[in-house]
Amino acid sequence: MKQCFFSQNNIKYVDYKDVELLKKFLNPHARMQGKKKTNVKARSQRQLSEAIKRARYMALLPFVAR
Amino acid sequence: MSKKAAVAKNSEEKIYEVGYHILSSVSEENVPKEVEKIKAYLAKEKAVIISEETPKLRPLAYSIKKAFGGSYKVFDKAYFGFIKFELGIDGDIINIDLGMRNNESILRYIVIKTVRENTMYSPKITVFSDKEAKIKTTFKEDKIVKAEKTATIEEIDKSIDALVSEEV
Numbered sequence: 146m147k148q149c150f151f152s153q154n155n156i157k158y159v160d161y162k163d164v165e166l167l168k169k170f171l172n173p174h175a176r177m178q179g180k181k182k183t184n185v186k187a188r189s190q191r192q193l194s195e196a197i198k199r200a201r202y203m204a205l206l207p208f209v210a211r
Numbered sequence: 212m213s214k215k216a217a218v219a220k221n222s223e224e225k226i227y228e229v230g231y232h233i234l235s236s237v238s239e240e241n242v243p244k245e246v247e248k249i250k251a252y253l254a255k256e257k258a259v260i261i262s263e264e265t266p267k268l269r270p271l272a273y274s275i276k277k278a279f280g281g282s283y284k285v286f287d288k289a290y291f292g293f294i295k296f297e298l299g300i301d302g303d304i305i306n307i308d309l310g311m312r313n314n315e316s317i318l319r320y321i322v323i324k325t326v327r328e329n330t331m332y333s334p335k336i337t338v339f340s341d342k343e344a345k346i347k348t349t350f351k352e353d354k355i356v357k358a359e360k361t362a363t364i365e366e367i368d369k370s371i372d373a374l375v376s377e378e379v
Contacts, residue, residue, distance in 0.1 A: 203232070
């Protein structure tokens with residue numbers, strides 16, 4: 146079974162500026178992946194979604210992509 | 212607010228971060244002046260700066276328009292920077308937020324609550340190390356294959372020589 150990425154790398158706080166990290170959890174259309182696909186623990190998934198939304202607002206990540 | 216909640220609020224560290232986009236129409240020499248303006252808002256609230264990044268011109272993921280006296284201007288690039296700071300008990304984040312909002316040369320900003328530790332994770336390093344590791348392993352495999360091939364050619368040569376010497 147795949148383990149939580151954030152637990153493995155000891156990441157306690159997901160930063161919205163860490164675009165390269167956030168991009169790992171987006172699909173080619175720049176939509177967020179679900180928890181079944183990311184295999185991330187519930188707390189991290191919540192932090193991740195918050196960070197992605199902040200990055201989108203700050204135009205670091207797109208809302209939609211081709 | 213109950214007494215307990217008030218006590219908890221006071222005992223908690225008030226660490227915030229301001230991320231901002233400065234307009235790309237501001238010339239590069241004037242960008243530090245804009246940063247000084249932002250720092251002045253923080254200084255008014257007696258904030259202690261923990262870390263900061265100087266604004267760098269970067270492309271935006273989508274174009275943003277800002278109103279200038281009745282007409283819009285569209286921006287595709289902006290100087291992005293951030294400041295992490297700690298507020299004292301008497302400091303109020305609302306005043307910093309208001310200052311940022313009223314600043315004409317800021318395209319967009321965000322104020323968030325964060326933690327003191329460095330929150331940036333650098334995946335690039337691990338990704339590169341993985342790739343390097345893969346390249347190394349593939350090179351090794353190639354070498355092994357080549358070595359085997361050369362060995363076989365030598366063996367053939369030797370066997371041919373042996374055959375020729377036998378005939379003579």
